[in-house]
Amino acid sequence: MQEVKRAMSDRDELYAALVSRLEAVGDDDALGFSFRLILILMNEVGDDQRVAAAIEKAASAAIS
Amino acid sequence: MTNETPQKFVRPHFGYRRHRDQDLSRAAVHPVVIVGGGLVGLTLALDLRKRGVDVVVIEKGDTVSEGSRSICQAKRTLEIWDRLGVGDAVKNKGVQWGVGRVFCQEDELYSFDLQPEPGYKMPAFVNLQQYYCELYLLDALREAGGDVRWGQTVETTDDRGDHVAVTVATPDGPYRLEAEWLVACDGAKSSVRRAMGLQFGGKVFQDKFLICDVRMSASFPSERWFWFDPPFHDGQTALLHRQADDVWRIDLQLDAQADADVERDPAHARRRISAMLGPDARFKFEWISVYAFQCRTLDRYRHGRIVFAGDAAHQVSPFGARGGNGGVQDADNLGWKLHRVLDGASPAAILDTYCEERRYAADINIGHSTRATDFMTPKTRASRRLRDETLELARHAPFARALVNSGRLSEPAVYENSRLNTSDTDQFLGGVPPGAPALDAPLRDSDGHDWFTERFDGRFMVLVESNDPNDGPRLEALGDQFDEPLNMVVADDNAPVSPTLRERYDLKAGTTYLFRPDGHVAGRWRSLQPEQVSDALRRAACLA
Numbered sequence: 001m002q003e004v005k006r007a008m009s010d011r012d013e014l015y016a017a018l019v020s021r022l023e024a025v026g027d028d029d030a031l032g033f034s035f036r037l038i039l040i041l042m043n044e045v046g047d048d049q050r051v052a053a054a055i056e057k058a059a060s061a062a063i064s
Numbered sequence: 065m066t067n068e069t070p071q072k073f074v075r076p077h078f079g080y081r082r083h084r085d086q087d088l089s090r091a092a093v094h095p096v097v098i099v100g101g102g103l104v105g106l107t108l109a110l111d112l113r114k115r116g117v118d119v120v121v122i123e124k125g126d127t128v129s130e131g132s133r134s135i136c137q138a139k140r141t142l143e144i145w146d147r148l149g150v151g152d153a154v155k156n157k158g159v160q161w162g163v164g165r166v167f168c169q170e171d172e173l174y175s176f177d178l179q180p181e182p183g184y185k186m187p188a189f190v191n192l193q194q195y196y197c198e199l200y201l202l203d204a205l206r207e208a209g210g211d212v213r214w215g216q217t218v219e220t221t222d223d224r225g226d227h228v229a230v231t232v233a234t235p236d237g238p239y240r241l242e243a244e245w246l247v248a249c250d251g252a253k254s255s256v257r258r259a260m261g262l263q264f265g266g267k268v269f270q271d272k273f274l275i276c277d278v279r280m281s282a283s284f285p286s287e288r289w290f291w292f293d294p295p296f297h298d299g300q301t302a303l304l305h306r307q308a309d310d311v312w313r314i315d316l317q318l319d320a321q322a323d324a325d326v327e328r329d330p331a332h333a334r335r336r337i338s339a340m341l342g343p344d345a346r347f348k349f350e351w352i353s354v355y356a357f358q359c360r361t362l363d364r365y366r367h368g369r370i371v372f373a374g375d376a377a378h379q380v381s382p383f384g385a386r387g388g389n390g391g392v393q394d395a396d397n398l399g400w401k402l403h404r405v406l407d408g409a410s411p412a413a414i415l416d417t418y419c420e421e422r423r424y425a426a427d428i429n430i431g432h433s434t435r436a437t438d439f440m441t442p443k444t445r446a447s448r449r450l451r452d453e454t455l456e457l458a459r460h461a462p463f464a465r466a467l468v469n470s471g472r473l474s475e476p477a478v479y480e481n482s483r484l485n486t487s488d489t490d491q492f493l494g495g496v497p498p499g500a501p502a503l504d505a506p507l508r509d510s511d512g513h514d515w516f517t518e519r520f521d522g523r524f525m526v527l528v529e530s531n532d533p534n535d536g537p538r539l540e541a542l543g544d545q546f547d548e549p550l551n552m553v554v555a556d557d558n559a560p561v562s563p564t565l566r567e568r569y570d571l572k573a574g575t576t577y578l579f580r581p582d583g584h585v586a587g588r589w590r591s592l593q594p595e596q597v598s599d600a601l602r603r604a605a606c607l608a
Contacts, residue, residue: 031446031449032449032452032453035449035450035453035454036453036456036457038450039453039454039457039464039467040457040461043461043463043464
C-alpha cells in the first residue's frame with residue numbers, strides 16, 4: 001500500500017483533532033466514534049481496492 | 065388495523081398408488097428419474113416432459129409443501145415458468161411487488177424499487193406460497209403426461225456406469241428402476257446425497273428464526289418490510305411479506321439460545337406476533353416453524369450419472385429469496401442439457417457445464433447470503449457496534465444506506481466465464497453480454513401484447529436486426545449448417561421490434577444474438593455471419 005501524500009499537509013493537526021474528538025466523546029463512545037469515522041472515510045476514499053487494502057494493512061498491523 | 069379471516073388452505077393428498085412398474089419381473093428403464101417433487105424437481109420434470117422426455121418423479125410425501133416456504137418468486141423464475149406454461153397462473157394468483165422498505169427501530173431508513181422502469185412482462189417479484197406454485201406445476205405436469213409417484217422413497221442408488229440402479233420403497237414393498245440419469249432434487253436433507261456420503265461443506269449459523277404464516281385481513285401495502293431492532297422485538301430483526309389469500313409471512317430473529325419447541329408453541333408465538341401487530345390484531349396461524357441459517361454447497365453437482373439440483377446441491381439463508389429461485393434456475397440450466405444428452409445431440413460433458421455454471425451461481429448466492437446473515441446477526445460486541453453505527457449513520461447519510469444489508473434480493477446469474485460462451489469480438493455499448501440471461505421487452509409494439517421472452521420455446525434462438533436483403537439467404541444458410549431447427553426472431557422494416565427491445569439489446573442493422581435454450585446469451589455480433597453463429601452454436605452445445 002503506497003503512502004498517500006496528496007492534500008494532507010498538516011498531519012499533526014489532523015492527529016491532534018482526532019485525539020481531541022476521542023477524548024471528548026470518552027472511552028465508552030470511542031468505539032462508536034471510530035466506527036462512524038471508518039465508514040465515512042470508506043465513502044470518502046470511494047475505491048473498493050484501496051479500502052480492502054487498508055483493511056488488510058490494519059489487520060496485519062494488529063498481528064505484528 | 066386487522067380483521068381475522070377464516071379460510072385456510074387445505075393441502076390435497078394424492079395418496080400412494082401402485083404403479084405397473086412394481087409388477088414387472090425386471091426393473092423398468094426410464095431416461096430420467098427425479099428424486100423429490102418440490103419446486104425444483106417439478107420444474108425440471110415439466111421442462112423435460114415438454115421436450116418429450118419420459119421422466120419419473122419419486123416423492124416420499126403425498127402432498128405439496130407444508131407452509132409458505134419459498135414465497136418470493138423472482139422475475140427470472142416467472143419467465144422460466146412462463147416458458148413452461150405456469151408463469152401467468154403464478155403471477156395472477158400471487159402478490160406482485162417491487163418496493164422494499166428498511167426500518168431501524170421506528171424510523172424508515174430507506175426504500176428501494178427493484179423494477180423502476182416498465183417494459184417487462186413479469187414484475188420484479190411475486191409473493192406466492194410454495195404450495196400454490198407446486199400445485200400449478202403439478203397441473204401442468206399432469207397435462208404434459210408426467211409421472212409423479214407419491215408416497216415412495218428412493219432407498220438406494222447405484223451408478224453402474226451406463227445407468228443408475230434405483231431401489232424404491234413403497235407401502236407394498238420395494239421395487240427396482242433403472243434410470244439413464246438420476247437427478248436428486250430432494251432438498252436440504254437430501255437422502256441421495258447422504259447415502260452417497262458426499263460432503264456438504266459451508267457455514268451453519270447458530271442464530272434461529274421464528275417463521276410464521278399468519279392469516280389476517282390487514283392494510284399493509286404489498287411491499288417487503290424489514291426492521292432492525294424494531295420496538296416490538298428488541299435488538300432483533302423482523303420481516304413482513306404479504307402473500308396470496310390474506311396470508312402474511314413474518315420472520316422474527318431469535319436468540320441463538322432460543323428453545324425451538326417453546327417458540328413453535330402457538331400460544332408463545334401469538335404473544336410475539338401480537339407485540340408486532342398490536343393487541344387488537346385478529347389473526348390465525350397457518351404455519352409456525354423455527355429454522356437456523358445454513359450456507360452450504362456440494363463441491364460438484366454431477367457425480368457420474370447422478371446430478372444434484374436445488375437445496376440438495378446448495379443451501380442458502382432465506383433472506384434474499386435465493387433458495388427457491390436458485391433451484392428453479394438449476395432446473396432451467398439442466399433441462400435442455402440433459403435432453404440433448406439423452407437425444408445424442410450433445411456429449412455428456414455438457415452436464416459438467418451445468419455443474420460449473422450453477423456452482424458459480426451458488427457461490428454468488430452463498431456469498432450474498434452469508435454477508436446478509438453476518439450483517440443481521442453480528443457475532444461479537446464490536447461487529448454489533450459497527451452494524452449499529454452503520455444503521456445510525458444511514459438515518460442521515462445516503463451512502464451508508466448502501467451498506468445496510470437486509471438480504472440482497474435474488475438476481476439471475478450471469479455465466480460470464482462459461483465455456484459455452486463465444487466472447488464478443490464486435491463492439492457493443494451495453495446490450496446483453498454473453499452468459500447473461502435474456503432481458504425482456506415488448507417485442508413488436510409497446511402495448512404489452514407480445515413480449516420478447518414469450519418467444520423462447522426451449523430451442524436455440526437467433527435474434528437478428530435485419531436491413532440487408534442478403535440476410536434472408538444467410539438465415540437459410542444458418543439453418544442448413546445446424547442439424548436442428550432454430551427459433552428465429554427477425555426484426556426488419558416489415559416487422560420492426562419495439563424501441564425498448566432495440567435499446568436493451570443495443571440493436572443496429574445486422575446485430576445478431578444467439579440465445580441458448582435457457583435464454584442465456586451464447587454470442588452476439590454486429591453482422592449476420594452464418595459461420596460465426598454456427599460455430600457459437602456448436603460451442604454452446606458442447607460440440608466444438
